[in-house]
Amino acid sequence: MVKRAKLVNDIVELVPILHIFSTNLYRNVYETLLTEWLTLDELFERFGDGVEEALRILKHAGMLEMKWRMPSEPSGKPEKEYHVSYTHLSANFYASLRDLNRILEIVFMPDDEFEEIVSKIIKEVKAGRMSVPHISRSLGLEPLVIRAVAKRSLKLNIKGQLVELAKNEEI
Incomplete structure (x- = not known):
């Protein structure tokens, strides 16, 4: 190996x-x-x-x-x-334990709760509001949460400070 x-x-x-x-x-x-x-x-x-x-x-x-x-x-x-x-x-990153805790919460979040947040983010993206700060303000969630949810979801991609809908690619 x-x-x-x-x-x-x-x-x-x-x-x-x-x-x-x-x-x-x-x-x-x-x-x-x-x-x-x-x-x-x-x-x-x-x-x-x-x-x-x-x-x-x-x-x-x-x-x-x-x-x-x-x-x-x-x-x-x-x-x-x-x-x-x-x-x-x-x-190679520096993060608070609070941020690490948020990341772990998102990783192990129940699927129904997670999908609810994903659907809200998708609505924002479809409405043309793709920037993480704007989505964060609009949904009342921290930017770290928006980025982490987008990173876990197979329906979203994160590119810098933009959230995009993922293309249905073949594996």
Whole structure:
């Protein structure tokens, strides 16, 4: 196993990484992909439903590698196979314990409460209000919370101080 470190320069970047370890399924997919290259079908065989979401979270965290596996039969189609190569974390940020607590609250927030905040942010973005400070004022939430929610959600992307709707990309 190659030892590589994921560089984290902002506390908000921890959200998808910690989210990977929030359920047994996500954690098992991560640990399996550390040692093996597997296709989506092979992952479904091992873990069942929820594998696609685990892969999306890994991709959102910037930790998923993909390559094409050539078929063993000439008439077969190539398939994507996935791997995770980060075994360590290198963090370079300064944050208060209060901010760290907020990040952890968002990572482990119940799905219904989380989706409620996401839908409010999506309404703001669709109305053309994409800046984190504006959304923060409008919803009465801290900018850190807006950024962390956007980082955890697979429906949103955060780019600097802007929140955008995520494109429905193939994994």
